[in-house]
Amino acid sequence: MKRSTFTILSAVVLSLVASSVFAQRAIRQSETSSKPKSFFEAGFWDNWFVSATGGVNHYFGEDDNYNPDGFFGAITPNIKLSVGKWLRPSYGLRLQTEGMWLKGWNDGLNYEGVYTWNKLINDGTQGVDPVLNHKPPKDKDGKGYYQRMRYMDLHLDFMINLINLWKEYDINRPLDVYLYAGVGWGHMFRYKGIPTDNEIIGKLGTVLNIKLTDRLSGNIELQNSLVNEAFDGQIGGRGITNHNRSYEGYASLTAGFSYRLQNTFTKYDYVDPEVVKELNAKVNDALADNKRLQEKLDEFCPKDSCDKLRQQLQDALSKKCKDRLYVVIQYVIDKWNVRTSELYKLEEIVEFMKKHPEINISVTGYADVKTGNPAYNQKLSEKRANEVIRLLTTKFNVNKDRIKSKGLGDTVQPFKENERNRAVIAFDLDE
Structure with a gap:
């Protein structure tokens, strides 16, 4: 040559x-x-949660600082129900409703010409509220009266997970701390001298979330609400500083449980x-x-x-x-169905097989080693692989003879991150 x-x-x-x-x-x-891709991905149905908590309330109104029964005398019960979704590991949205009772106190005086809709005169000449035809209970000295309120509110909150904001996401972390801020609507029911009222409400709070199982958590929540002063039926009064104020509020401390319907982010x-x-x-x-x-x-x-x-x-x-084929399909813990967010990967497999009719593929299922036991994980990995094959053959009409499949359970961990080993890997067979 x-x-x-x-x-x-x-x-x-x-x-x-x-x-x-x-x-x-x-x-x-x-x-x-x-x-x-962004660093984390989750489908629409991932990371939803519901929660129920109960605890106590305290209202902070114009004259409530002078309540003869003191701070603890104004404590009332509170119930909260919530549904929310974590959009990313560090932030999410929550819709919450709450309500029950509130207690307040009005000194019955009209300071500095400020109007009090249901004021009482010290000499007792006006002992019945002419607006609601109700005679409120006075204190032991007869110089003021108690307010009994029935209310509810509904608000949308933006939540921030402080730990996930500072550290890498970990589904197995035992403790998380959330901060949130929100806005909503509050309704005061007409009841024993308190008129009906509707107000815009602002919310601020924090949640301590303690993981109990893979899906169940306990949480403790401290919340503050800001509302127009008319919410409790009293406009004006001396307040803490002897001056009228436009806004007041109520605070609550509750504890309860939160259940995650599905909770995973794919990294x-x-x-x-x-x-x-x-x-x-x-x-x-x-x-x-x-x-x-x-x-x-x-x-x-x-x-x-x-x-x-x-x-x-x-x-x-x-x-x-x-061309080479290498597709990784990720799964939620203990699940084998292909999520909507992962279906496009099946389309990539089908496109490759159409382009190369002479090439067969392998579909291998895996399970993460930190969850379940070897026997269970083996069956789970096989279910994941079989479900991919079922979709390829029924939804996309792929010839089953061109697919080789197996489940390796947790005996092989192809990825360093434990959560990513909840997977099926499809690749071409280079005969």
């Missing part, structure tokens, strides 16, 4: 090897996701689009060099004398530069 021909052939082989290296590197860069390694773009450009350049080198080969190696070598090069080119 001529030296020039040998040089050309060597360059072709080196170019093929370079193409393979760049192509495989590009595949590794995109193994965790076949399209750009993805971030892939810089510019890195992928650069690698793909290098692959394309390498393939273009292959084409130019083959054209040079035609000049130095006539077809009738280099058929065998030409076929070997063509086989190498076909093998090294063919």
